[in-house]
Amino acid sequence: FVGGMFVLGAPHMAEPEKHLKTGKGIGETCHQMYSKMASGLAPENSEFGGGDLRAGAVYNIQRPETVETFFYLWRATKDPIWREYGWQVFQAFEKCCKIPTGGYVGVRDVRQANPPKDDTQQTFWLAETL
Numbered sequence: 459f460v461g462g463m464f465v466l467g468a469p470h471m472a473e474p475e476k477h478l479k480t481g482k483g484i485g486e487t488c489h490q491m492y493s494k495m496a497s498g499l500a501p502e503n504s505e506f507g508g509g510d511l512r513a514g515a516v517y518n519i520q521r522p523e524t525v526e527t528f529f530y531l532w533r534a535t536k537d538p539i540w541r542e543y544g545w546q547v548f549q550a551f552e553k554c555c556k557i558p559t560g561g562y563v564g565v566r567d568v569r570q571a572n573p574p575k576d577d578t579q580q581t582f583w584l585a586e587t588l
Contacts, residue, residue, distance in 0.1 A: 461485045461527030465534045478534060485531045487511075488524040489543045495568040498550030500524060517576070519564040520555065522586035551587075 461484035468477035490511055491500035501513035502521075525544055532540035554573055555562040562583055565573035 459523045459526060461488060462523070462530040465527070465530040468534070481527070481531060482535075485524075485527045485540065485543070488527055489546075492524065492543075492547055492550065496571040497554050497565060497568045497573045498546065499554055499565060499568045499573070501568050513569055516567045516569055517564060518555075518568050518573075519576075519578070520551065520562065520580050520583045520587050522582055525587055 461481045464477045464481035464484065468474040468481065471477045488500070491504050492498060494511055495501065495513065497518075499518040502515035502517050502519065505512045505514045525547055528540045528544040528547070531537070532544070551562060554565050555575070557563055557575065561579045563579055564576045566576055567573045
């Protein structure tokens with residue numbers, strides 16, 4: 459939510475472009491957290507070091523914060539890249555999290571192209587992430 463917070467707050471700050479730039483940087487980092495994993499899904503947390511980004515906790519439980527950040531960035535900038543990033547995340551959720559009986563579940567290891575699924579659809583999935 460921090461990326462979105464900077465974007466939403468930017469118009470109310472003395473230096474709005476600085477805050478928007480920070481929001482964009484956070485959004486880009488979030489995108490990298492998704493795109494660097496074989497599944498296309500971000501890990502629950504990431505580790506930074508040596509100029510690299512690595513999965514910390516390797517599961518994904520469908521949290522909304524990155525998708526929200528992309529949405530707010532698109533609204534603020536109208537740059538189509540933020541819609542594309544959101545679409546890529548949606549496609550990864552469709553591929554890895556959708557189950558045949560209906561609904562979506564989290565995954566246990568985002569580093570795998572076809573990660574094993576958990577057995578829980580989080581309450582925030584429908585209300586916030588989608």
